Amino acid sequence: MEERLKNLKKLMDQRTFKDVTFTEKHRTNIFEKMNQGNEREEDIQLAVMQLLVHAKTGYELTIHLRGRGIRKFENNEGELYTLLHSLEQSGCLRSNWDATDGKFYELNERGKKRLKKAENQQTKQQVVFRELVEGWHD
Template identity: 65%
Template sequence: MEDRLKNLKKAMDQRAFSQLNFTEKHRRNIREKINQQTENDEDILLAVMLLLVHEKTGFELTKLLRGRGIRKFEDNEGFLYTFLHRLEQSGSIQSSWTEDEAKYYQLTDIGRKVLRKIEKKQNKKQVVLKELFER
């Protein structure tokens, strides 16, 4: 674990979690849930499209997706490029090569429309969940 994360954990243990006591079984259950791949295709599509509002390489995209907790591409980066190829075939993204032979991906106008639809759908889900929990 990085030093800055160790320091954060130490500070949180001293302040935020000082009153909490977790059993080892509870810790294991939490770790299992964190490590489960629960992202669905729609969540992945939304994340990819949000990231491609600005031009990115596949490598940059993989790092940013990992940072968002999406690990589906981690062991199989070929899957990401297949996914990007499908988006390109649908007209949602376009790719271009630079002089240094790096391939960049970015949303097209069609992709922006699709992104707005997905975002609206996500917002509706959040409203429904919020209403359910406020009752």
């Protein structure tokens, strides 16, 4: 963890959270909520990009997103295609039609680089948050 974040955590532990304690049940509830997929735009875009490492149609993508608990595009598929179009316009996706007139979307090299960067950033944020939460019960 970055030094400035460690210092912030230390100060928070000493001043703000010195009297705060969490039971194991509280900690479990917090982690469950963290993993629920509260459908933030950044999380949705990350999930879409992760799924498009391999070519998929919009329909297949919707099914996989639903499997991850993301329901934003149910009964609103147009919003998914708007997102796909914007990723394509930003140079992260390529799309092509197959012989059955199905349109497939897939990350290109630029998109894979952006995905890796986003995953690294998300991992850092999760580590900081978990360290803060775990430090509260000490």
